[in-house]
Amino acid sequence: MKFREWLEELEYDVISGDLDIEVEDVIYDSRKAREHVVFVCTKGTKVDSHEFILEVVKAGVRVLVVERQAEIPAGVTAIRVHSSREALALLSAARFGYPQEKMITIGVTGTKGKTTTTHMIKAILESCGKKVGMIGTTGIVIGSEVTPTMNTTPESYQLFESFERMAQAGCEYMVMEVSSQAFKMHRVDGIRFDYGLFTNISPDHIGPDEHADFNEYLYYKSQLLDRCRIGIVNRDDEHYHEIIKDASCELTSFSLEQEADFMAKQIHYVSEPEFVGLEFDVAGRYALEARVNIPGRFNVYNALAAISVCSFLDLPKENVRHALEHLSVNGRMEIVYASKKCTVIVDYAHNAVSMESLLETLREYHPARLVCVFGCGGNRSKDRRYSMGDSAGRLADFSILTADNSRFEKTEDIIADIRSSIEKTGGDFIEIPDRREAIAYSMIHARPGDMIAVIGKGHEDYQEVNGVRHHFSDREVVLEIAAELEKSE
Numbered sequence: 005m006k007f008r009e010w011l012e013e014l015e016y017d018v019i020s021g022d023l024d025i026e027v028e029d030v031i032y033d034s035r036k037a038r039e040h041v042v043f044v045c046t047k048g049t050k051v052d053s054h055e056f057i058l059e060v061v062k063a064g065v066r067v068l069v070v071e072r073q074a075e076i077p078a079g080v081t082a083i084r085v086h087s088s089r090e091a092l093a094l095l096s097a098a099r100f101g102y103p104q105e106k107m108i109t110i111g112v113t114g115t116k117g118k119t120t121t122t123h124m125i126k127a128i129l130e131s132c133g134k135k136v137g138m139i140g141t142t143g144i145v146i147g148s149e150v151t152p153t154m155n156t157t158p159e160s161y162q163l164f165e166s167f168e169r170m171a172q173a174g175c176e177y178m179v180m181e182v183s184s185q186a187f188k189m190h191r192v193d194g195i196r197f198d199y200g201l202f203t204n205i206s207p208d209h210i211g212p213d214e215h216a217d218f219n220e221y222l223y224y225k226s227q228l229l230d231r232c233r234i235g236i237v238n239r240d241d242e243h244y245h246e247i248i249k250d251a252s253c254e255l256t257s258f259s260l261e262q263e264a265d266f267m268a269k270q271i272h273y274v275s276e277p278e279f280v281g282l283e284f285d286v287a288g289r290y291a292l293e294a295r296v297n298i299p300g301r302f303n304v305y306n307a308l309a310a311i312s313v314c315s316f317l318d319l320p321k322e323n324v325r326h327a328l329e330h331l332s333v334n335g336r337m338e339i340v341y342a343s344k345k346c347t348v349i350v351d352y353a354h355n356a357v358s359m360e361s362l363l364e365t366l367r368e369y370h371p372a373r374l375v376c377v378f379g380c381g382g383n384r385s386k387d388r389r390y391s392m393g394d395s396a397g398r399l400a401d402f403s404i405l406t407a408d409n410s411r412f413e414k415t416e417d418i419i420a421d422i423r424s425s426i427e428k429t430g431g432d433f434i435e436i437p438d439r440r441e442a443i444a445y446s447m448i449h450a451r452p453g454d455m456i457a458v459i460g461k462g463h464e465d466y467q468e469v470n471g472v473r474h475h476f477s478d479r480e481v482v483l484e485i486a487a488e489l490e491k492s493e
Contacts, residue, residue: 005026005028005099006023006024006025006026006027007023007025007026007027007081010027010042010095010098010099011095011098013097014085014091014095015085015086016084016085016091017083017085018082018083019076019083019084020076020080020081021066021067021080021081023081023083025066025067025081026040027040027041029041030044030092030096030099031044032046032053032092032159034053034056037063038063038064039064039066040064040066041065041067042065042067042068042095043057043060043065043067043068043069044088044092044095045057045068045070045071045088046071046089046092047072047088054070054072054074057070057074057076057077061080065080066079067080068080068081069082069083069084069085069091069095070082070084070085070088087190089160089189089190090190090193092159092161092190093160093191093192093193093194094194096164096165097160097164097194097195099164100164100165100167101168102194103164103168103170103171104164104178104195106171107137107167107170107175107176107177108176108177108199108317109179109195109196109197109199110177110178110179110197110198110200110313111179111182111192111195111199111200111228111231112125112179112180112200112201112203112309113183113184113200113202113203113225114201114203114204114225114238115203115204116206116302117203117204117305117309118141118156118181118183118203119140119142120298120333120336121203121310122138122179122180123331123333123334123336124306124307124309124327124328124333125310125313125314126138126179127328127330127331128310128311128328129177129179129314129317129319131323131324131326131327132319132320132324134176135147135173135175135176135177136176136177136178137166137167137169137170137175137177137178138178138179138180139153139158139163139180140180141156141463142334142463144166146166146170146173155183155185156181156183156185156186157180157185157186157191159191160190160193160194163191163192163195164194182197182228184215184221184224184225185214185224187224187228188224192231195231196231196232196233197231197232197233198232198233199232199233199234199313200228200229200231200232200234200235200236200253201236201312201313202225202226202228202229202235202236202237202238202241203238203305203306204238204241205221205222205225205241222243222246222247226246226247226248226250226251229247229248229250229253229255230250230253233253233254234253234254234255234256235248235255235256236256236266236312237256237258238257238258238305238309239257239258239259239261239262239264240261240262244257256312258305258308258312260301260305264288265289265312266287266288266311266312266315267286267288267308268284268285268286268294268305269284269285269286269287270284270285271283271284271301271304273299274295277344278342279297279342280297280339280349280369281295281296281297281299281303281329282295282298282299282300282301282303282307283295283296284296284304284307289315290311290315292311292321292324292325294307294325295325295329296329296331297328297329297331297339298337298338299365299366299368299369300361300362300368301365301368307328310328311324311328334479335350335351335352335462335463335464335478335479336351336352336462337351337362338462338479340483341447341482341483343486344452345450345454346447346450346451346452346453346454346455347371347454347455347456348458348482349456349457350458350459350461350482351457351458351459351462352459352460352461352462352464353459353460353462354381354388354408354459354460354462355388355392356388356391356392356394359378359395359396359459360399362457362459363376363396363399363400363457364399367399369455371453371454371455372451372452372453372454373402374399374400374402374454374455374457375401375446375450375454375455375456375457376399376400376403376404376459377403377442377443377446377457377459378396378406378457378458378459378460379405379406379408379410379415379419379422379439379460380392380408380421380422381408381410381411382408382410382411382412382418383411383412389418389422389425390421391425392425393422393423393424393426393429394425394426394428396426396431397425397426397427397428397429397433398429398431400431400457401432402432403431403432403433403434404433404434404435404446405419405433405434405435405436405442406436406437406438406439407437407442407467408460408467409466410468410469410470411469411471412471415437416437423435439467439478439481443458443481444481446458447482447485447486447489448485448489458478461476461478462478464476464477465477465480
């Protein structure tokens with residue numbers, strides 16, 4: 005492949021060399037330098053890879069992309085661009101043959117609900133016999149193959165490489181979580197989504213190495229509506245008008261509280277021995293009687309968002325209904341075990357805001373007791389421990405304090421911090437440092453009608469202690485203990 009053929013979508017100036025030079029790959033890590041690759045020089049907060057030009061040329065690189073003035077060795081082809089990160093995305097798209105254009109693409113953004121909504125869309129499509137690729141918090145998913153990722157939205161090269169694997173695997177659809185950082189860092193440049201979903205926005209990801217303030221955060225979140233064909237937005241979000249003001253796509257909306265294109269009506273909370281969730285009617289541009297087996301009013305929003313986008317895809321309504329009724333999202337308000345005795349829910353809630361939302365939601369189902377099993381991560385702000393202890397003491401009937409990812413702290417010290425705040429509430433609690441034992445205690449001593457919330461780790465399948473990750477899954481432990489209890493009955 006000639007380098008020139010990868011430059012059609014890119015604005016650049018030629019510094020030196022021949023654009024017809026043969027190339028076979030794009031890299032941005034100097035350690036991968038070799039012949040026949042394009043090295044994209046990027047400037048990060050800690051490392052500026054322009055400093056490695058001589059090193060990569062010595063390793064065989066003969067094509068460079070730079071965004072600032074740099075000394076280019078003789079015999080090297082070099083172009084200058086406005087943004088190296090944008091160039092990396094556009095070059096990656098070209099290198100893999102624009103694989104995103106071979107699938108229907110669905111992007112989901114928002115402060116909360118991205119993971120659950122993408123899983124709902126995937127479940128609906130698969131129930132209709134469609135092959136789906138998914139990218140997000142739980143990794144890159146192609147069929148049964150799951151590749152972990154460091155970021156919610158991976159780097160652009162990894163994205164387009166994944167799109168190519170999806171297309172080769174026969175995926176008709178690609179659904180992904182799109183973070184604000186993905187827009188800020190140009191990870192999704194070159195992608196025009198067929199459908200863009202905006203779930204909600206609230207202050208988050210503001211601070212060093214993230215966003216300077218809420219306005220910047222909102223700006224980058226809203227970029228999805230400039231990068232999609234049809235945008236579907238939560239009409240009930242207080243920032244709705246700010247979100248849509250610069251949208252260039254065709255806009256539609258969903259709502260629980262006001263007139264919109266898609267509306268949820270007649271919402272009912274359902275708590276049965278084998279089913280805990282919601283029922284509601286969809287009205288507006290689409291009519292459906294929906295039943296969702298994930299608790300919480302906010303999951304009506306997530307389900308309605310998923311239904312809204314799927315309404316454009318001409319899917320059988322019975323499949324949409326069945327998928328939502330039998331949905332399971334790993335570690336997101338996941339009902340792992342339900343019987344006449346108790347219901348056990350695993351959730352990723354790992355701060356006071358998400359914990360309060362979870363516990364208040366479960367309260368709406370009027371359990372005999374609401375039991376909370378939780379800890380806090382080590383080497384993180386102690387404020388999180390105090391605030392979570394306060395929330396548990398006020399909202400749970402009984403709490404079991406245990407280990408989370410202690411990292412380089414002692415579990416006992418973390419529990420002591422939680423204890424200091426939960427004691428002030430007068431809430432009932434015990435301490436069981438071993439997490440498996442804590443989960444077992446909650447289930448063995450459950451009373452009929454109890455709801456047990458095991459929170460903090462969600463989809464994670466490890467515990468990190470002294471820098472080492474050991475296999476541990478809340479979900480697996482709950483199912484093991486349930487099986488043991490059923491044997492003993």
